[in-house]
Amino acid sequence: MRMYEIVLDGELTSDLPATAGPVGRRQEGGSTVLSVPAAGRDALEEVLGLLESLGIGITAMSEVEAPA
Numbered sequence: 053m054r055m056y057e058i059v060l061d062g063e064l065t066s067d068l069p070a071t072a073g074p075v076g077r078r079q080e081g082g083s084t085v086l087s088v089p090a091a092g093r094d095a096l097e098e099v100l101g102l103l104e105s106l107g108i109g110i111t112a113m114s115e116v117e118a119p120a
Contacts, residue, residue, distance in 0.1 A: 061109035
């Protein structure tokens with residue numbers, strides 16, 4: 053399964069609202085990495101819009117293969 057990984061500026065200390073769909077979250081080197089299923093393009097757009105509305109910066113975004 054393909055996923056979008058979104059690397060945030062700094063650490064996100066709380067979960068995103070459930071309306072954003074299934075979003076994984078992990079801490080990595082002082083940053084938060086969010087994982088959004090690539091099949092859920094609407095979910096990706098909602099997550100990006102939510103981050104923008106909260107003023108949370110994005111360092112990087114890439115499409116990756118989810119680990120099995």
